[in-house]
Amino acid sequence: MENMTRVIAGTAFHTPNRNKMRPLRDCAIAIDAAGTIQSVTTPGDTDHESILARAEANGSLFTLPEDSYLIPGLVDLHIHAPQWPQLGKALDAPLEDWLLKYTFPLEAKFADHAYAFEVYDDLVATLLAHGTTTAVYFGSVDLKANIILAEACLRHGQRAVIGKVAMDDPDTCPDYYRDPSAEDAIAQTRAFIDAVAALQDGQNGKVPLVHAAITPRFVPSCTDDLLHGLGALAAETGARVQTHCAESDWEVEYVRNRLGKTDAEALKDFGLLTDKTILAHSNFVTSSDMTHLAHAGASIAHCPLSNAYFANAVLPVRRALDHGVKVGLGTDISGGFSPSLFDAARYALMASRCACSGTEPSVTAKARGTGEAPLTTTEVFWLATKGGANAASLPVGAFEPGAQFDAIAIQSGGATSGFRRSDTDTMQDIFEKLVLNATAAAISKVWVAGAEVKTRPEQAR
Ligand SMILES: [Zn+2]
Incomplete structure (x- = not known):
C-alpha cells in the first residue's frame, strides 16, 4: 500500500x-x-x-x-435540501405561513425528478464550495427525489447523511404533501435505507460516503403509529435518526398537550433517541431532557440563525455540553438564510454572547442575561468540525x-x-x-x- x-x-x-x-x-x-x-x-x-x-x-x-x-472540512448537521430554492425568502412570515404558503408547496415540487436533479446538483456543488464536506440533509417525502440527492452527493464527492422525510398526520400535514399512511411512510423509509446501501455496493474497502437516516419531520406532523414504527425500524436497522426537537414554544406546548410529556421524553418513548440521533434545535430541552439525551448518546444540531427567526430562545450550548450532550452546528437551510457553516459558527457566537449578557438595557446588568460564560472562537470552530463529526457519528x-x-x-x-x-x-x-x-x-x-x-x-x- x-x-x-x-x-x-x-x-x-x-x-x-x-x-x-x-x-x-x-x-x-x-x-x-x-x-x-x-x-x-x-x-x-x-x-x-x-x-x-x-x-x-x-x-x-x-x-x-x-x-x-x-x-478540517465543515460539518453541517441540519439542512433541508428541497428548501434550497427559497433560501433568504419569506423569513418575516410567521412559521405557519412560512410552512403552508411557501415551504410545503416547494417541497412537494420534488416529486418532479428533473427539478430535483437540477436543484440538488446546484445545492451540493455550492455547499462543497463553501467548505461543507459533510452535510446532514432532510430530503422530501418523495422517495425517488431523495435517491437523486444521494446520487448528487456521490457524484460531487460530498459526505452526507440523508433522510426521506416521514409525515403522515392528516390533521397537521396538507393532503398534497404527506405520506398516505404510517405503514406507507415506514415502508418508504426502509426502501430508502436499502437504496442508499445499494448505491454504494462495490466500493471495496472504502468508508461509505452517504448514509441514510430515519427522518420523522417532527412529532406534530407524525401519528403515534408512525413514530412507533420508525422507532422500531431504528432498533432493527441501527440506522441514524434525525428530527426536530423542542424548537419553539408552540412545538413544546403542542407535544405536551398531545402526549403529556416533553418532546425529548416523547422521542425517547417512541425509541427515537439513540446514540445516532441528531435533534435539530432543542432550544427548550429541560435539564432532565439533557440528561436523557446524554444518556442515550443523542446529539443536538444548533442552528442559531434559524433560531433567531423561529425559535423564541437561544440554546444554552455550554449547558448542553456540560451535561455531556454532543452538539454541532446547522445552517437549517432555509430557516436560516446562509449556506455557510462559517456563518453558523459566527451566529452561534453572537447568539451566545447576547444570551449570556442579556439584551434589555433597562434591566440591571446582573439580572439581564444568563450570566453564563459565552462560547469562544475556538469552541464554535470545534462545533463546526469535530463537535459536528461526533454528533453525526462520523470519523472526520x-x-x-x-x-x-x-x-x-x-x-x-x-x-x-x-x-x-x-x-x-x-x-x-x-x-x-x-x-x-x-x-x-x-x-x-x-x-x-x-x-x-x-x-x-x-x-x-
Ligand atoms: Zn429544520
Whole structure:
C-alpha cells in the first residue's frame, strides 16, 4: 500500500478537543487510498523528513502555498435540501405561513425528478464550495427525489447523511404533501435505507460516503403509529435518526398537550433517541431532557440563525455540553438564510454572547442575561468540525490517524476572501481571523475522503 499513500504538507489548525486549538505548523499528513489519515507529523518528529522525501520522490506530495492554511472540512448537521430554492425568502412570515404558503408547496415540487436533479446538483456543488464536506440533509417525502440527492452527493464527492422525510398526520400535514399512511411512510423509509446501501455496493474497502437516516419531520406532523414504527425500524436497522426537537414554544406546548410529556421524553418513548440521533434545535430541552439525551448518546444540531427567526430562545450550548450532550452546528437551510457553516459558527457566537449578557438595557446588568460564560472562537470552530463529526457519528473533524481526510484550504489575501494575515499575527491570531473572517472565496481547495472535490467556487458553475 506504500505507493498508494499521498502526503499533504502545510500548516494546519484543528481542535481535537473543544477548549484548545492545536496548530500544526509545517505538518505532513499521510493519507492512504481509502482516504484514511495514516500519520500526522511535524518537524522534529522521527519520520517527518523521510515521509516528505519519499512522497516527493514518488510524486505524491502536495505542498500548500505559504499563504494558505488547512482546516478540517465543515460539518453541517441540519439542512433541508428541497428548501434550497427559497433560501433568504419569506423569513418575516410567521412559521405557519412560512410552512403552508411557501415551504410545503416547494417541497412537494420534488416529486418532479428533473427539478430535483437540477436543484440538488446546484445545492451540493455550492455547499462543497463553501467548505461543507459533510452535510446532514432532510430530503422530501418523495422517495425517488431523495435517491437523486444521494446520487448528487456521490457524484460531487460530498459526505452526507440523508433522510426521506416521514409525515403522515392528516390533521397537521396538507393532503398534497404527506405520506398516505404510517405503514406507507415506514415502508418508504426502509426502501430508502436499502437504496442508499445499494448505491454504494462495490466500493471495496472504502468508508461509505452517504448514509441514510430515519427522518420523522417532527412529532406534530407524525401519528403515534408512525413514530412507533420508525422507532422500531431504528432498533432493527441501527440506522441514524434525525428530527426536530423542542424548537419553539408552540412545538413544546403542542407535544405536551398531545402526549403529556416533553418532546425529548416523547422521542425517547417512541425509541427515537439513540446514540445516532441528531435533534435539530432543542432550544427548550429541560435539564432532565439533557440528561436523557446524554444518556442515550443523542446529539443536538444548533442552528442559531434559524433560531433567531423561529425559535423564541437561544440554546444554552455550554449547558448542553456540560451535561455531556454532543452538539454541532446547522445552517437549517432555509430557516436560516446562509449556506455557510462559517456563518453558523459566527451566529452561534453572537447568539451566545447576547444570551449570556442579556439584551434589555433597562434591566440591571446582573439580572439581564444568563450570566453564563459565552462560547469562544475556538469552541464554535470545534462545533463546526469535530463537535459536528461526533454528533453525526462520523470519523472526520480533526487531523488524527484513523480519521478520514476531509479538509479545506483557506488562502489569505484577495479582494473577496475576507481573510488577511499580517506580519505581527501569532498562530492564534491567524486562526481567529480565519474563523471569523474567511468567506467562500478564501476556500482554495476542498478534499473529501482524501479526494480533491472542488477548487474555487467560480469553477463550480
Ligand atoms: Zn429544520
